[in-house]
Amino acid sequence: MEQVLQQWRDAVITATESKTPLRIRGGGTKDWYGQALHGQILDTREYRGIIAYEPTELVITARCGTPLSEIEAALDEHNQMLAFEPPHFGPGSTIGGVVAAGLSGPRRQAVGAVRDFVLGARLMDGRGEVLRFGGQVMKNVAGYDVSRLLAGSLGMLGLIVEVSLKVLPKPxxxxxxxxxxxxxxxxxxxxxxxxxxxxxxxxxxxxxxxxxxxxxxxxxxxxxxxxxxxxxxxxxxxxxxxxxxxxxxxxxxxxxxxxxxxxxxxxxxxxxxxxxxxxxxxxxxxxxxxxxxxxxxxxxxxxxxxxxxxxxxGGDKSAGVFHPLAPAVAKIHGNLKNAFDPAGIFNPGRMYNGF
Structure with a gap:
C-alpha cells in the first residue's frame, strides 16, 4: 500500500508544479453531485481495506478506497452500523467518498451527520505530505477540528487517505x-x-x-x-x-x-x-x-x-449548486483552501468557483 501512496505523492507533486487539476474519484457514484468536474482522475480504489476495527471500542478505521459495502458487512457481523446511514448511490461507493460528500441518510435527525462520527483522518495535501488529524491530536494549531472539516469538503482540501469513524450498535x-x-x-x-x-x-x-x-x-x-x-x-x-x-x-x-x-x-x-x-x-x-x-x-x-x-x-448549475457564501465565510473557505492546496489542484470548482 505504501507504493500506492508514493504514486499519489508523485502525481500530486507533479500536478502542483505544473498547476494541473486533479479530480479525486473513488467509485464515481457521486460524480453528479456538485458543480463541473475538472482535472485528471486520481483513482482511490486501489488503496483499500479495513485497517482496524475493534467492536468493543465502537471505532473502525479504513483506507479511502474501501467499498462502503465491505465496511457495512464487517459491522453487520457484530450487529453494529454507521448510524448516519450514508447513501450508496451504487455498488461502487467508497468510504472516502462518503466522508468527502458528507451526505447522511434518514437516521441523521436522531444521531447526527457524517461529521459527528469522524474521529480522525489522514490527508494528503497539495505538497504531497500526508497529515494526520484526530486521535490524540484533536485540533491543529489554528483551532480547527480538521478531521471533521473534511466531511462535505468534496475533496477540495486534499486527498483523504484514511478515516476513523465512530460506529454504534444496531437498535x-x-x-x-x-x-x-x-x-x-x-x-x-x-x-x-x-x-x-x-x-x-x-x-x-x-x-x-x-x-x-x-x-x-x-x-x-x-x-x-x-x-x-x-x-x-x-x-x-x-x-x-x-x-x-x-x-x-x-x-x-x-x-x-x-x-x-x-x-x-x-x-x-x-x-x-x-x-x-x-x-x-x-x-x-x-x-x-x-x-x-x-x-x-x-x-x-x-x-x-x-x-x-x-x-x-438536475437544473441549471450556472446559478451555483451550493448556496452563495457570505463574504466573511467565503474568505475563510479561501484561506483553508490555500493552506492545504496552495496550487489549487484538488477538485477545483467542485463546490464554488475560485476554490
Missing part, C-alpha cells in the same frame, strides 16, 4: 408507523413529538402521508407506539432503504428541466410556498423540492425560512 427494536395528514399537520406533529422522550429515528412526509420510524429498546418502542397511534408499516425496511438511496418514486421522477433541491431549514419552519412537489425529512429540517422554479426564488424562500438551498440534481 434492539424498530417499528415504522404511518399517518395520513397534510404538510402543515405533519410539521406540527413532528415538532410536538420531537419535544417528547420518544425514540424517533427517522421521518418522511410526502403526498399526504407521514411515515416515522421508532428505534431503541423494545419496551420504549412499544410504549411509543401506544402513545402515538397510527398504522404499522409492513414494508418498512424497503421504504427506508429506498429513501436512503433515493430510489423511490419521488427522486426517480427528477429528470429533464425539473431540478431537485435540498433545503435545510429550522424544523419549525412552516410549509414553504414554492411550486412543485416536496418530501420532508429529519423532523421537518430537510425539505426536498422537485420544481421548475428558478434558483433565485428557491433560495430566497429558504433564506426567509432561516435556512439555505442546494441544487442537488
Amino acid at each position: 434492539f427494536s424498530e417499528t415504522t408507523l404511518r399517518f395520513e395528514m397534510n404538510e402543515q399537520q405533519a410539521i406540527e406533529r413532528l415538532n410536538q413529538w420531537g419535544g417528547q422522550p420518544l425514540p424517533l429515528s427517522a421521518s418522511a412526509w410526502h403526498g399526504g402521508v407521514l411515515i416515522v420510524r421508532l428505534s431503541g429498546a423494545q419496551a420504549a418502542v412499544k410504549a411509543a407506539v401506544q402513545k402515538m397511534g397510527g398504522e404499522e408499516e409492513t414494508q418498512a425496511a424497503g421504504f427506508w432503504n429506498e429513501l436512503r438511496n433515493q430510489g423511490n418514486g419521488f427522486f426517480a421522477a427528477t429528470s429533464g428541466p425539473t431540478a431537485l433541491w435540498r433545503l435545510s431549514v429550522p424544523p419549525v419552519a412552516p410549509p414553504l410556498a414554492l411550486g412543485g412537489e416536496q418530501l420532508i425529512e429529519w423532523g421537518g429540517a430537510q425539505r426536498w423540492l422537485r420544481t421548475d422554479s428558478d434558483a433565485a426564488g428557491v433560495r430566497a424562500a429558504a433564506e426567509r425560512a432561516g435556512g439555505h438551498a442546494t441544487l442537488f440534481r
Whole structure:
C-alpha cells in the first residue's frame, strides 16, 4: 500500500508544479453531485481495506478506497452500523467518498451527520505530505477540528487517505408507523413529538402521508407506539432503504428541466410556498423540492425560512449548486483552501468557483 501512496505523492507533486487539476474519484457514484468536474482522475480504489476495527471500542478505521459495502458487512457481523446511514448511490461507493460528500441518510435527525462520527483522518495535501488529524491530536494549531472539516469538503482540501469513524450498535427494536395528514399537520406533529422522550429515528412526509420510524429498546418502542397511534408499516425496511438511496418514486421522477433541491431549514419552519412537489425529512429540517422554479426564488424562500438551498440534481448549475457564501465565510473557505492546496489542484470548482 505504501507504493500506492508514493504514486499519489508523485502525481500530486507533479500536478502542483505544473498547476494541473486533479479530480479525486473513488467509485464515481457521486460524480453528479456538485458543480463541473475538472482535472485528471486520481483513482482511490486501489488503496483499500479495513485497517482496524475493534467492536468493543465502537471505532473502525479504513483506507479511502474501501467499498462502503465491505465496511457495512464487517459491522453487520457484530450487529453494529454507521448510524448516519450514508447513501450508496451504487455498488461502487467508497468510504472516502462518503466522508468527502458528507451526505447522511434518514437516521441523521436522531444521531447526527457524517461529521459527528469522524474521529480522525489522514490527508494528503497539495505538497504531497500526508497529515494526520484526530486521535490524540484533536485540533491543529489554528483551532480547527480538521478531521471533521473534511466531511462535505468534496475533496477540495486534499486527498483523504484514511478515516476513523465512530460506529454504534444496531437498535434492539424498530417499528415504522404511518399517518395520513397534510404538510402543515405533519410539521406540527413532528415538532410536538420531537419535544417528547420518544425514540424517533427517522421521518418522511410526502403526498399526504407521514411515515416515522421508532428505534431503541423494545419496551420504549412499544410504549411509543401506544402513545402515538397510527398504522404499522409492513414494508418498512424497503421504504427506508429506498429513501436512503433515493430510489423511490419521488427522486426517480427528477429528470429533464425539473431540478431537485435540498433545503435545510429550522424544523419549525412552516410549509414553504414554492411550486412543485416536496418530501420532508429529519423532523421537518430537510425539505426536498422537485420544481421548475428558478434558483433565485428557491433560495430566497429558504433564506426567509432561516435556512439555505442546494441544487442537488438536475437544473441549471450556472446559478451555483451550493448556496452563495457570505463574504466573511467565503474568505475563510479561501484561506483553508490555500493552506492545504496552495496550487489549487484538488477538485477545483467542485463546490464554488475560485476554490
